[in-house]
Amino acid sequence: MISIIIIILGIIMIAAAFYAIHSKSLLSAIISAGVISLLASVVYLLLAAPDVAMTEAAIGSGLTTIIFIFTLRKIKKGGLDD
Amino acid sequence: MINRIFILLALLGLILMFLPFLKDFDFHDQLGDLSSQYVEGSINDLNSQNVVTSVVVTYRGLDTLGEVTVLFLATAGIGFLLRTKKRSKKSRKSSELLQTASQFLLVLIILTGIYIFLHGHLTPGGGFQGGVLIATAFLLLILADANVEFNHKVLHLVESFSGTFYVLIGFLGLLLLGMNSFLDPTIIPLGSFGKLLSAGAIPVIYSLVGLKVGSELTTILDKMGGE
Amino acid sequence: MVNPIYILILSLVIGFLLTIIDKAGRKLSLFFLYGVLSFNVAVMFIWFYQFAFVGRASLMIHTAGFIAPISINLKLGLLEAFVLLLANLAGLMSAMFLFKKLKETHISGLILYLVLIMGVNGLVMTRDLFNMFVFIEILSISTYALISIDENKRSFSAGFKYMIAGGITSTFFLLGIIFIYYFTGNLNLDTVLGNSSMLAMKTGVFSIFLLIVSIFIELKPFPANGWALDVYQAVNSGITSVIAVVNSAAILFVFYKILPLLPDQYLMVFVGAGIVTFLFSNLIGIKQTDPKRLLGYSSIAQMGLVVAAISYTTKLNISQDLVFIMAGGIFINHFLAKAGLFWITGIIKRSEIKDWGILRNNTPLLLLFGVLLFALAGLPPFPGFWAKWEMAKIFVSNNLYVGLAAVLIGSLFEAFYLFRWFGYAIKNERKEESLKPVDFSQLFPVAVFVLITLLTSVWIMIRVYAFDLINFLPVAAVFGMYLLNFLKAKLKAVLAIIVVILYGYSIYPLETALQSLFGIIFVIGSGIMIITTMNRKGKISGFYGFLLMMILSMGNLIIAKSFLSFFLNWEFMTIAAYLLILRGKKGQVPALTFITFSLAGAYLMLAGFGFMPNVLSSNAIINTIGSIEIPLAAMILLLLGFLIKSASFGLHIWIPGAYAEAEDDVTPFFASIFSKTGIFGLLLVAISFIKHSSEFNPFYWLGWLGAISAIVGAFLATFQEDVKKLMAYSSMSQLGYIIASVSLLSHLGWISALYLTLNHFMFKAMIFVAIAGVIHRTGTRQMYKMGGLIKKMPISYITVLIGIIAVSGVPPLSGFGSKWLLYSSMLEKGWYLQAGVFFFASGVSFLYLYRMIHTIFLGQLKYEHQNVKEAPIYFLIPQVIFIMGIMAISMFPNLIIKPLNSIVGNYFASTIMIDGYNVTSSLGHWNGNMVMMVTMGVFIVPLVFLILFNGRTQKVKQFNIVFAAERPESPQTTHFAHNMFSHYYKALGGLTKPRIQNFWNSVSEWSNAIAGLFRQIYTGNGQTYLLHILLYIVVLYIFLGV
């Protein structure tokens, strides 16, 4: 049962990874990288590692994505002003 | 083109390197000696329900201190990289409603975060997860009002002192229990198994880690998200 | 004792609080920063002292109240304390170097720096694999951030490439850790080391490989190191020196810690990879002109060599002392020199080595620069030298010849680019801009590291090799003279003569007459020659120190008691000679050629000595060599090394430049004295050979080489316009005679060899000193610009005349005897063809000797030389002394033949009879005294005739113009002395085509082209660098052959 879920999740994750790499839009790439992390945290949960799952969900898919988006926003606005 | 071929070769080579490992992979069906010792030690020596927490905070406490340091360095590094002479002030008001809502949420999320790291030795999660949650609360503030002025002084104080106390608690172990007891949680009575006030200094350390991680991540978010 | 974990605690607490502390002012923050860094140094110093001198056992510190492997533990032993003492010291010094920067920059900079150093301490001490990963990340992240200390685009892009490379390698490291955990169920290094079950499986070895290779990548192996080069080039020098030495030291130590995990049979992969890195990084370095990138190449090369040394010693399991000298020597050498040089690049701030002439404006800094550079080049007495010595021995005894060759060739490349840089610093003076005064905070760290380098060197010499004090003298002389720099030149010259006399007295009496013979040449000859230099004015800083260094090290060659001592002094001598040549006005290129050839020779010798047993004797090596059998390979290597010094054909192209461009009063040292060291070396090998002759006789070929040198040298001399070059080629020719007669390996042959040696020493000294006087007065070296100087400089003329007679072998002077001996010995041996060649060469010698004396002293005086005076008295004194010497041995050949007969009698049965003044060989006899008398008689009769009947000559004033005509476009072409032997040139010029020169030029061009080709891989693209890393891992895995 777990195996099947992991295989399904895995296929989605691999697809998302390819999308993240090849997508023209940076924003969608960032979001799909976040999705990979989110699905990874589900995998961790299935692998009986709830601590890791929580951390991955919060840091991997949450904070990391946010930081990427912040960077993108900074660049879109033309970098730093000094 | 040649470049592509080399990339293909490199990746193919890596796959071939890893393949035997996957082929011969043979899952253990029981815990190794060390892990068993950890599980039993967590129950018997540390009175901590969450074995991962015991490992993170105690047995591999030095790693965790290092990890906190890494995050601290990242904060300092980002501050160092993105150092600007002056912060420009531009105001962009967001709606009142969003602000009020976010402030309400802020308190709620922070409380949840604190709950998580206080229960680190009992339930999944701990200092890092709680800390991230606290940072998320401040993230909401940033998103609601990009120019939010945190009280940086408080942030710095929390960041500096939580870290300092973390190290000092470790140091207390050295003072009280001898030269091999840096970061020993038994400087505080262990309490009874399964209770909030148990596992010696683990909840204290994890709370400090939580505060430290929370304030550090907030600083990172502020540095990268602020304008 | 202070628990070393306090270093972590204190650094972290101060690091965490520094943001708040900084609110009270930067001074306070800096106080804390320097306080903690000094605390680290102090703690490690105490522990190092405890381990090294009190003999404490190493310390294990566990954490969390549990014993490892349950908890993470730290280990502090002698090695850890040693590495950390150095690393913390470098950390403190670099922080001092960065003082101004740290004062102004964002507070985070201080925090990052402090925690970086803490990370190094943790990384070195920890015994837990995953904990290593955490500390590596601490180290990396703080380094990444500090790269941006100077906010320029280059450092940001370098930093980004570094992060990509570092990120991926630590991912692989992490994978290696978790795989090892999977196999052993443990993360503690000591437990894992004891668990061999994982090695039974291919995948187990693979896991270890992954772990080690990712650390190895962090040590920047060729070619997976482009990212590191960019960082070295772009980042602030203070930070670069931390990255190059402190970080590298820590990572290297991790490599050392985890290497034993890998079974012995796989270690050769890392030995090979390390040596390849060393060779290729140095090769590519020769094309580099940015000093920081140059140092980057050198750093990478040195780390490669250390990795090779560590891997090899781990594999061989050899004694700890040797490991320390070999791996530790290269390491500490690199550590101190590289940090210091990077700091200096931060002071000078010139991104082209051509612009480094500015360094000359600051003598103390130049001295520091010189010491560090020589240390880095692996010259004695610095630690790298001893390391290479031991390395050669170990590699040879394990038949790792390819490895040794690669290391030596790589070292030669490294020396080449370092000395090219040094040449620019010494010679490329730029008047228009002057160096700003250097801050104490920047000079101090460099000075401290130079001091440590010197102390370490002395320590190794005394404690490890137990050298006599006399071996220190050459270096001591340099520093002594540097301290006395304020004195006038004349005073320094007198002082130098006194030192030479005292030195001579201290080594007297020598054990054998052979030693005494060379003692006369090296020590007494030098003492006399110093008089020439007294003509100089001013302080001439840095001259007498190097001169004394050369003289004393030549003296030490005679009394050296071991091969190591011999080689040590040989290298000292080379260094001194290099520096003296470099002092010449246009000395930069010739000096570089000289040092490159000399070091090539030295490395050949080093390889040769690698084959030899360690000699422990209280007698000089020249006396004990007879009882030691030198293997054939070693013999050929040593002979090649010595032949370079004696400018044998094919290896001679350094000689014209070096002789011609050295200062005029220094050239006699080279030509007459220094060149004899090669002969001494040949004798050293030959003495062993005659006692243990083998089937293959290299000396037969050496005889031919001598003959070719003699004839080619003579031809080259014939077509020279430059008098010093003429004499240089003449030396090459004359040394050919000596080489050949040594190669005869017969009684008569060796007598003639020694006789020629002594003869050449005297006449070459005389002629060169006389020529130096002429050049001093006329200001030119071109012979066609001189003429008719006989009237103005009669004494110099007489000297040259006597010298020429002595050279050419015309009766009555000593040259005749030497030629007689030479031909007799050759015929006796049956070398008829060779004898013919020499006979022909002697004929050619007449051409150039005639040309020299004719165009300089005879003919018409040049207008501009009307007021020329005789050479200064300081030039005349040595000339007179040597004239007397020549006369003495010509009149009374027994003075010299008898001692020579007894010297050579030790090695061969005597084949000549000495009866009064009559020397009888199997082919005839020679009575020097009689020859002298007869010749004098023949000479005096026409002289009397001329004086009596010479009344009718009419004297014409020189500038009494008889006819006038159009002035030629280029007047020198009309001078008879210009292109004097053009008619011979038509016939024989083909022989002098610079084929050998072209050969070496194309060697140099090819090296450059190959370097240029290889460095194309460093495209500057971060992705390419990542690709290199991945491919490198794959290729190395294939080589591992699991």
Place this chain on the structure above:
Amino acid sequence: MIFSLILGFILLIIGLYGMLTQKNLIKIVIGFSIVDTGTHIIIVSIGYLRGKTAPIIDNAVDLANAAKQVVDPIPSALVLTAIVIGLAVTALMLSFIIKLYHKNRSLSISDYQELKW
């Protein structure tokens, strides 16, 4: 769990592929974070034991035989650390990108090769 282990490796390779082929700096960092995720999945998979529960000794676990009923806590602990470190590295890389963009107005890695040879 062999499938998650394979998944981890595949993600690792895809991430590397992205890092090697994409010219955009941000894409390279995305590639790096995929590599990171892949590595973390590998580590957790290695700690997994079939049919056992999370290493939290609550009421569902028999205290006396706890060691026989839970999965390996060590890899979990390691991954916790690794995730946080990954975040730190990623954030720092992105800061470098911000600075680079600020200096040169380009996100293409080909525009940053002035240091070479």
